[in-house]
Amino acid sequence: MELKETVEMMNSADFKERFRAEYFQTKIRYEKLKKMCNKYEAGTLNFTPSCSLELLRDQQKHMGLYLHNLEVRAEIEGINLEEE
Numbered sequence: 001m002e003l004k005e006t007v008e009m010m011n012s013a014d015f016k017e018r019f020r021a022e023y024f025q026t027k028i029r030y031e032k033l034k035k036m037c038n039k040y041e042a043g044t045l046n047f048t049p050s051c052s053l054e055l056l057r058d059q060q061k062h063m064g065l066y067l068h069n070l071e072v073r074a075e076i077e078g079i080n081l082e083e084e
Helices: 003-010 015-042 053-077
Strands: none
Touching: 003 015, 015 053
């Protein structure tokens, strides 16, 4: 899934669809950040970030915790987070 595929869900009147969009958007961004950090750490990133790897990894950690919270809330509220 790509970010552009979440736009319709984000504009839905149904809070569960908006929740799913938020989850997918966060997950997409988390995975991209993780991939970038791995390349940064391996020395294969094709540019030099302005901030430290430590700061980027900290951001990744917090995004991961947020994803976890969304997953637990989805389970409690009966929201399906499977991609369709």
